[in-house]
Amino acid sequence: MKFKVNNSEVYASTGGRPFDKKKPLIIFVHGSGLTHMTWVLQTRYFAFHGYNSLAVDLPGHGLSGGESLKSIEEMADWVSAVIDAVGHKEASLVGHSQGCLVTVECTSRYPDKIKTLSLMGGAGAIPMNPQLLSLAENNDPKAVDLMMDWAHGPAGHFGGHPVPGLYHINTGTMLAKSRTIQNTLGVDFRACDNYKNGFEAAKKIKCPTLSILATDDKMCPVKEGKKLASLIDGSQVDIIDNCGHMMLLEEADRVLTVLKKFITSNYPPLSS
Amino acid sequence: MSDKKKELKPNTYKFDTLSLHAGYQPHKNAGSRQVPIYQTTSYLFDDVDHAAALFNLERGGHIYSRISNPTVGVLEERVASLEGGTAALATSSGMSAIFLAVMTLCEAGDHLVVSSQLYGGTVNLFRLTLPKFGIKCTFVKPRDTEGFKKAIQKNTKGIFGELVGNPGNEIMNMPEIAKIAHEAGIPLMVDATYQTPYLCKPFEHGADIVIHSLTKWMAGHGSSMAGILVEGGKFDWMQNDKFPTMTKPYEGYHGLSFAEEFGPTAFTMKARAEGMRDFGPCLSPQNAWNVLQGIETLSVRMKKHCSNAEEMVKYLMSHESVAWVSHPSVPDHPDHELAKKLLPNGRGSMIAFGIKGGKEAGVAFINNVKLASHLANVGDTRTLVIHPASGTHSQMDEATLKFAGLSHDMIRLSVGIEDIDDIKNDFEVGFRAARKPRLVSNQ
The missing domain is CATH 3.90.1150.10 (Aspartate Aminotransferase, domain 1)
Structure with missing residues (x-):
């Protein structure tokens, strides 16, 4: 569906179901340089099981208009504005990678609005490798190739996608190259590198929180994810073996099972 | 410490390694080093909820071997990886892959521009059989690059050709013809059977869909029939209103829009969900395995x-x-x-x-x-x-x-x-x- 936030058009996948204001809202926030499509193996399930499932394209990404937002704080405010724009008062947030920084900051800023928080491959800070940052800011496609290499664990490099016939790394590469690299990945990487408030923001979070981490995640290692989770009261942690940073694709079924259990028990669907 | 910074290089696997390993993880298959042959028609559901989720494309997995099969799935991922594509769909033969590609793209009343130098069976498909489905074709000689442009009509949905024509060895100017196709907002489909991805990767030269008769060099040993279509993932189906079956809600899957939901893999998802379901030209797991053996030494x-x-x-x-x-x-x-x-x-x-x-x-x-x-x-x-x-x-x-x-x-x-x-x-x-x-x- 399309709607406007701050006078700019926003695209969000509804997981194949029409938006229904009566249903509780889950917002999925993608990682650096990516789009709503990274969530396809999670969003459709929730959309067909009593939720409004909104996998947003951040401004300047995917099918959304406008320019990429330059800071994690701006993105956090933007996610709050999305909740308002679609006529809801509250939501459950799910973030991946950079999306974790955004949703942590959003939850700390708008505690009354956010009912549950699910973090995948999250950390309190994501400092960028200077060379990678420079490549992305200079529109070099090598930045995408490096990101896809590091984002997939050893098993993910071989493939074995849960959806028959899809090849992880090439699909991710195509998503990240779908818009101008320096305007998406470059801006996002700089925003991640600049963001320093993650640990302080985490201390303010009171809603039920889940962290899904992966043993082979080179971009946000388990140690960093646990550190963030330890600052959030009552935070649950689930660790996936033999999986890299792109857990939502590499181990899509496992992620969905964990997510389903957590969200439905803490933020129940509209029963049919 | 040295001031010299080590240049970062991606360590994704190269062609020869992907030929042997892509699409398969032994630890998920009882440690079997060789790809197992899943000789089965169907797959157990965990419960009713799981079954419904699979049928509704809410989660990945196998339902029935006409739609997908784990052995065939390894082959599909392997070829997608070798071509630099986002996704692939294997079929019972090269001809069924071409037919499936056309039926995924076109409806009655549509038109295709087609190279004239093709395998005889393909010529007959475009010249005689597709018109029975209301799909008409204009043939253009492969070296007549401008001819492809002139033949495009309002209802043209794509350009198709063999990169190196059978049997005369005339080569389509793929980069130029891709430009013509993209200026018209339509995809270029290339049959690259003669080349295999070892000799040419058509996506690097502008193609959007690549088709192979895997029966030939990919399998290589004259033992097994198989075909495949591979998606490049760059073509924007939403750039115009030419492809409503890709971009509009599809009744067959609760109003699913393939382009919105699946983006760079939309074509393959539609070909599988609709084409394999309705036409059923599935590849047998034994033949998929035989082709995998061939690809190992491609x-x-x-x-x-x-x-x-x-x-x-x-x-x-x-x-x-x-x-x-x-x-x-x-x-x-x-x-x-x-x-x-x-x-x-x-x-x-x-x-x-x-x-x-x-x-x-x-x-x-x-x-x-x-x-x-x-x-x-x-x-x-x-x-x-x-x-x-x-x-x-x-x-x-x-x-x-x-x-x-x-x-x-x-x-x-x-x-x-x-x-x-x-x-x-x-x-x-x-x-x-x-x-x-x-x-x-x-x-």
Whole structure:
């Protein structure tokens, strides 16, 4: 569906179901340089099981208009504005990678609005490798190739996608190259590198929180994810073996099972 | 510490490694080092919720082997990885892959622009069969790049061609024709069977959908029929209103929009969800496994195929019984320079040549070679020959044969990986017979 936030058009996948204001809202926030499509193996399930499932394209990404937002704080405010724009008062947030920084900051800023928080491959800070940052800011496609290499664990490099016939790394590469690299990945990487408030923001979070981490995640290692989770009261942690940073694709079924259990028990669907 | 920073390089696996490993994780398959053959029709559901989620594309997995199968899935991922594509869908043959691609793209009333130099069966599909479904085609000679532009109509949904035409070895100017297609907002579909991804990756030259008859060099051993379509993932289906079945809610899946939901894999998802469900040209797991065995040695075999082919080109060009030789490695081949650009790892192992003495000499040659097999296939490890005008393209009338660039003296040669001297010696026997057809013919 399309709607406007701050006078700019926003695209969000509804997981194949029409938006229904009566249903509780889950917002999925993608990682650096990516789009709503990274969530396809999670969003459709929730959309067909009593939720409004909104996998947003951040401004300047995917099918959304406008320019990429330059800071994690701006993105956090933007996610709050999305909740308002679609006529809801509250939501459950799910973030991946950079999306974790955004949703942590959003939850700390708008505690009354956010009912549950699910973090995948999250950390309190994501400092960028200077060379990678420079490549992305200079529109070099090598930045995408490096990101896809590091984002997939050893098993993910071989493939074995849960959806028959899809090849992880090439699909991710195509998503990240779908818009101008320096305007998406470059801006996002700089925003991640600049963001320093993650640990302080985490201390303010009171809603039920889940962290899904992966043993082979080179971009946000388990140690960093646990550190963030330890600052959030009552935070649950689930660790996936033999999986890299792109857990939502590499181990899509496992992620969905964990997510389903957590969200439905803490933020129940509209029963049919 | 040194001030020199180490340059970052992606460590994603390269072609030869992907040929052996892509699409498969042993630890998820009882540690089996070899890809298992899942000889089954169907797959257990965990519960009713799980079944509903699979049917509704809410989660990945297998339901029924007409739609997908784990062994076939490994093959699909492997070919997608080798081509640099986002996704692939394997079928029972190359022809079914072409048909599925067209039916995923087109509806009744649509039009395609098609290269005229194609395998005879493909010509008949576009010329005679697709019009029965309301899909019309305009044929353009492969070297007539501007002709492709002129043939595009308002209802044109794509351009299709064989990168190197069968059997005349005319090469489409793929980068230029891709530009023409993209300016018109339509995809370029390329049959790259003759090349395999070892010789050419069409996505790097602008193609949007790549099709293979895997039966040929990819499987390589003449044992198994299979086809595949591969998606490049760059084509924007939402750029215009030409592809409503990709961009509008689809009744068959609760209002799903394939382009919105699946983006760079939308075409494959639709081809599988709709095409495999409704037409059912599925690949058997045993044949998928056989093709996987072939792909494991693809680069090794292709090097030998190409080096043998270049030796045969030299031999044929200097032979007294040969009137002409067509192969992109020949300097005076009209597409020699284009071939260097598009086929940097080798120009392929298909040779067309004209035999002095015309049809009668051609028949004598075919009937007298012993090592080379006379049959209707290409891309076997063994050397194959056929006389197209009386074989693969025999269902064409004179005018169509001429338009497709075929002549009665043409022999189509698929060079195998035998010892090159043995192939040449065999051909000497054939040529001797061709020079005295009535005395030596074994008919």
